[in-house]
Amino acid sequence: MKTIDLVERIEGEAKLHCTWSNKKVSDARIDFLNFRGFEYILEGKSPLDALVYTPRICGICGQAHLKATVEALENIYENIGQKLEITKKAKLLRQIGLNIEIIDSHIKWFYMFIMPDIIKLDTQDLGIYTPLKGARWLEAQKVASETIKALAIIGGQWPHTSYMIPGGVMCDPTKLDLIMMQNYLQTAISFFEKSISGVNLEDYLSFDNINDIDKLDCDLKYFKDLSFKYSLEKYGKSYNRFISLGESKLFKNEKNRQKIVNKLDFSKINENSNHTFSINKEENNSKKHTWSKSVTYNEQFYETGPLARAIVSNKKFIKHIHENFDDSVFTIVMSRIDELAFLLFETHKLISLVDISENSYIKPKLSLKDISFADGLGFTEACRGSLLHKVSIENGKIKSYDVITPTVWNLGPQYKNQKGVAQKAIIGTPSIEIATIVLRSFDVCSVCTTH
């Protein structure tokens, strides 16, 4: 057995154990050994304080947690028959903020977390991609920091703003603010065209055929060439089953199993702790090896994330890549970058739809503190996939809070005799380097996985 501590260049840390047979990984296990207990922390707190706590689950996807929290709290009003009116403007400003955070994350992940490992398969000289030194790496930092300014215009700062609140948003941007946001996004659009894809954004978005991958230039061409040279289109395949829970203009809420799309039934989502450590020491046993839970839909594992979203929302270019290369590393990375292109275009458009004359916020008539018993559910599509928050209130305080993150869907441990999604993807890889790249392809965020 070979074990590596993956401390570097993921969000947090993970431990990967691989068992080998015939020079291939025959079994794999992923441990997340850090637990911060956010669900326990939230117990007994005032409901609105969750808006401050949950973004702090994760420094890279805090706005997704914020959005899930605010929607779970608003769902409480709905469940007691007092549905809040949220203006279109407020809904747009929430989605725009989340999109900008996903754009920032996708750029950083590609250049900081996955490309260095892929290039290292080929050469030790990372050249312009060298962390902290290479021109392209520095350009990626610059573009990420410029892009996130668009979010600071409505959130005041990033990371860790809590500008969404039941009833709407706290900000009230002016027309000039909206123009500035589009200006900042333009930096990322130019970067996508000049450095990432080498293709004009609109031309890229018209790609609908597998042969279009030959039109890619610049970094995506480099990535594609390395992928085919080192068979990344063959490795990393898992169940080929996808789920996407969040509803927004961008993503359809569906799951996809062998091309049959059904409506989701939330009661079929099940969390399991058979292999998960407990905070009560006496409940721990030799089967338990990670702080991550596992989550299944109708007793089966599903993959979530940009690839799942591309499949359920029927994006042709990625669907064709997927038809040829399944859910391989190549397909997953391409779907993340494809989503980046799509989000840049869509978010720019969403900003122009904001009507500044509408209200940002309509104060709820009832305070959450005055509610004796109620439950709420919030779900959203975060950077790494579907995110679910469940909250119960008792006598105006949080009685329980449950968070199911995208990385639990993808990186959680075995359930009954089924391997977890990433576990299954790693089995069959020919080297620890490839196994690590497969793990990285899921955009590992250990802080979200265990929370």
Added chain:
Amino acid sequence: MITKKPTVVWFTAISCNGNTHSLLSANSNRFELFLNSFDFIYHPSLTIDKSLEDILNQEERIDFLLIEGSISLNKEFFTLCEDSTFNHLNKLALKSNYIIAVGSCASYGGVHSKFIQNDDICSINKAINEDIIKNLKHNIVNLTGCPVHPEWILQTLFTLKAYGKIALDEVGRPKELYGSLAHHGCTRNEYFEWKVEGNFGQREGCLFYDQGCRGPMTHSSCNKILWNDISSKTRVGMPCIGCTESDFPRNDMLETKKNIGIPHEVPLGISKRAYLSISGVAKTFKIDRLHKKLME
């Protein structure tokens, strides 16, 4: 004259990585100047040449040790490279010239210390062996904030590089960064002066009276050194939640605690009597301009 660039090591303990992403969101010219002026030899998310093991085993001294996250001796809840964050921190601290807590978790324990089922989560100050602290050339610097502003990190590092020392307040924060209040420079100050209450979702009005704004009680330069170069929470309409102070996170952060309509806490260093007298006078004048929308 060529002098060796000072080395910087970033150790991530119990954290959300928010301070890392804050650093990565720094002004890119400033970030590049930092990379050119220091030898940033290790950061778990960014560097590639060395692993944490390498840094733990190396004999050379570290000029600046930056720590993100709170610390625990409990390996059941938190293990990193087979050991506790407590032991790793002490190993690193022993060979460091300057130690800087980056963010409120490293400075005070922060959000993570609210996880009471793991009751030994603490700040780096409490975790580092007393003898190590005694032998440090400079007191531990606490750059508080959840997250810390990237400029606060860069300005502190450049100052220490140039002068070897930086003036600290009684809780170890650089005086020049934390001497004034988040309130200073807030674009809503005029509303505060004339006691014009605000509401969420508006550019007008002050968030101190109902929305729980801690600006007048919180040491930080959030409204002087703007976030992401352009704004701050209070400017856009989100109340200050006091994240640079040791009592963060408090309860009921998005509302103002009041007794018969009077804020339970008044601006720092101002007696309740003084505050009430001034407020009473201010409220007797209805200033039309301040009760109108900025733009109709």
